[in-house]
Amino acid sequence: MLRTHTCGQLTEADIKKEVIICGWVQARRDHGKIIFIDLRDRYGITQVVFFPKPNPAVYEQAKKLGSEFVLKIRGTVGMRPKGTENPKIPTGLVEVFALEVEILNTSMELAFSIEDDIEAGEETRLLHRYLDLRRPKMLKRISLRHKFNQALRSYLNKQDFLEIETPFLTKSTPEGSRDYLVPSRLNPNKFYALPQSPQLFKQILMVSGMDRYYQIARCFRDEDLRKDRQPEFTQLDMEMSFVEEEDVMTLAENLIAAAFKEVLGIEIATPFLRIPYKEAMAKHGSDKPDVGQGDYRFLWVVDFPLFEYNNDEKRWQACHHPFTSPKLEDIPLLDSDIGATRARAYDLVLNGQEIAGGSIRIHSPQLQAKIFKTLGISDEDAEKKFGFLLRAFKYGAPPHGGIAFGLDRLCAIVTGAESIRDVIAFPKTQKGICPLSDAPSSVEDAQLKEVYIKMIEEEKK
């Protein structure tokens, strides 16, 4: 290591030690006969002092240090003079008397300063994301997200869940949202699709006997990006075998309670309030009602309708997805009153925002066939779109169900971020652009030719 200590580490216990610290120049204060540098790294800020004596060369160097220069400083730890301590930071009682300075790198003038409150627009922040992420607020969000990930996994590991990766290059299933397509070079005129979620694969994993699966998985939907959507987003995706609604919901509650306790030190009371969909709509006019007390208002919305009528297309469609099981007592309604059939589905709402949703799935090929018929999906279409799941179901599919948490939204709520973009290291704008890397971009014609495609010009479309 180039350093002996981080910038958040030195305390009274280190007085008189010779140390080496590395970091960025957060601030320089030139008081004439004495120059102060606040040196910053991820772990904190350490005050460095420069005097004209005994080493004028080092003092002269200090005069030229600009904001965000990267330094390696050798020095001796001392107490700050009485009255100049800063009790707000862990290193606030000490300072480092500089013996040697190495400029590891310089910095051009910044587009905005490395402080919590800046006036820069979001486009500028994203273009210079490496500066934006240096701000304490952003570092805190990224750190908290890291901790949440670990706490969630840790709880699930203890509950016998297996983390299993599912493919990103998969089959296009034109149901739900629009797929992102990836042309195949080895299979001319064929396309992969990026997964909208690992839904089909996690169900296959249950048929495979994995019993309990989870994955912190990236998902992709090519939607018109509203205020708080991203082309790629992250789910904590889970599935369990031999369960009923109660099991998945209880596990989800305990999972959330464990993570909040571990990461935020907050006790969340369980079980969460449960409100049937009809009541939520009648009383609160929303299927994501914001009721309850305390900073974190969790509640379940249950008893969703299985189908909703699509007036444009004059047909019934699945409210969640076509693998959601109807409530067993409502199965007769499939033939008499489709709209009244309730789903074995549950949404978790936090402060009026949906942060998770799931259901008990259909595991019977006969019931699945009946649902497809109700949805007007032909046998041929079902085979084409979901054939591999239906085939798997013929070889001993266990009863199963699951849930998926929207981690971007959960982290945004917990960190008080206005947008999910503030908890994603490298997000995209509403136009799906990454100002930092300039993606998406033009590519060479040869690259397109290799995958058997060519562009259509916009106006000719």
Next chain:
Amino acid sequence: MLRTHTCGQLTEADIKKEVIICGWVQARRDHGKIIFIDLRDRYGITQVVFFPKPNPAVYEQAKKLGSEFVLKIRGTVGMRPKGTENPKIPTGLVEVFALEVEILNTSMELAFSIEDDIEAGEETRLLHRYLDLRRPKMLKRISLRHKFNQALRSYLNKQDFLEIETPFLTKSTPEGSRDYLVPSRLNPNKFYALPQSPQLFKQILMVSGMDRYYQIARCFRDEDLRKDRQPEFTQLDMEMSFVEEEDVMTLAENLIAAAFKEVLGIEIATPFLRIPYKEAMAKHGSDKPDVGQGDYRFLWVVDFPLFEYNNDEKRWQACHHPFTSPKLEDIPLLDSDIGATRARAYDLVLNGQEIAGGSIRIHSPQLQAKIFKTLGISDEDAEKKFGFLLRAFKYGAPPHGGIAFGLDRLCAIVTGAESIRDVIAFPKTQKGICPLSDAPSSVEDAQLKEVYIKMIEEEKK
């Protein structure tokens, strides 16, 4: 839960308890007056017994149970008769006397049996992956991979690393391998590329002051698939600031040692042997020599040349990637003896296979410009391909370096799998096809039109 116990749980301590277990029919043995079922789930196998009395209906049901039927069985736990115990399994002293059987699902006849040694070809195994994954060998591999992931993360978390997600929809940088392209709908005639690795983003994270980053990340390379390559593969990707070679290599050794200890209970001796590239080639004729003792033969190959001459294109190219730092004492050679310049790069070899590789990166814009010049990359090209990294470097980039482990290969070696396909839940064939889901597949013309592309027919290419 539909069950009170798993199939791996019941022991002598549960004698006389009434229990409910769920699982798959692994085997049925009909001895005339007594029928045995081996009921299997992820956790083990429990023997269930059926007698004609007192409940003939349940006994009659047992006669019709086929392989891989999914059952829910209520019964009483009893000792197996003397001489019929199976000491090889944890549940081998007990059996469950069936009181009630519910068939949760049936199964068609299997393409192969759920046993370790089967003769089915790989295509058949992948088509019926949900059956293949039920085999004990495959379950063990998937479980071990899960444990490895947790052990690796656990070690890195303790060392102050932050897990940070980087984008999957990113910019095409035609350097290295071929990119997978994703046409953009919101940005006509522009394309995202799936990342070949998070290399540029992890370097940006260091410029962002994140200090220590890791991610278990999917990577994509559109290569002709040789024996043991996959279009998508998984890396444990890491980067650290203010480090030298020694720091990264020591951390990698300790990481591996901790994971092997925790997951396999095996002590790995560190530090690993280090062999300069020249010596490896001269003595062993390979840059991945298989030397040492013990089941696990780890060694580092160091002092790689920075450049290699491309005879076809008559130019020097980077052996690793163009961000790799030359050894400081070799910098003068850039002007006098390019081929002799050594890189600050290191590869980790296990049993003759490369399982990790990394380097100390260039953090000086001036040195980076010199390397690009040596590689014949024009300023314009450098700006087009890596502009965002070079821009970031102008705002205080710290010295940094890292390493990436190929987790598929590491898990394959550790589980004794012949191919990385055996440690990936849903791998693709050498043609890049997923026999299970039938990806890649044809898509609707309308889908292509929406993203401003059309197909070129194969023969017209």
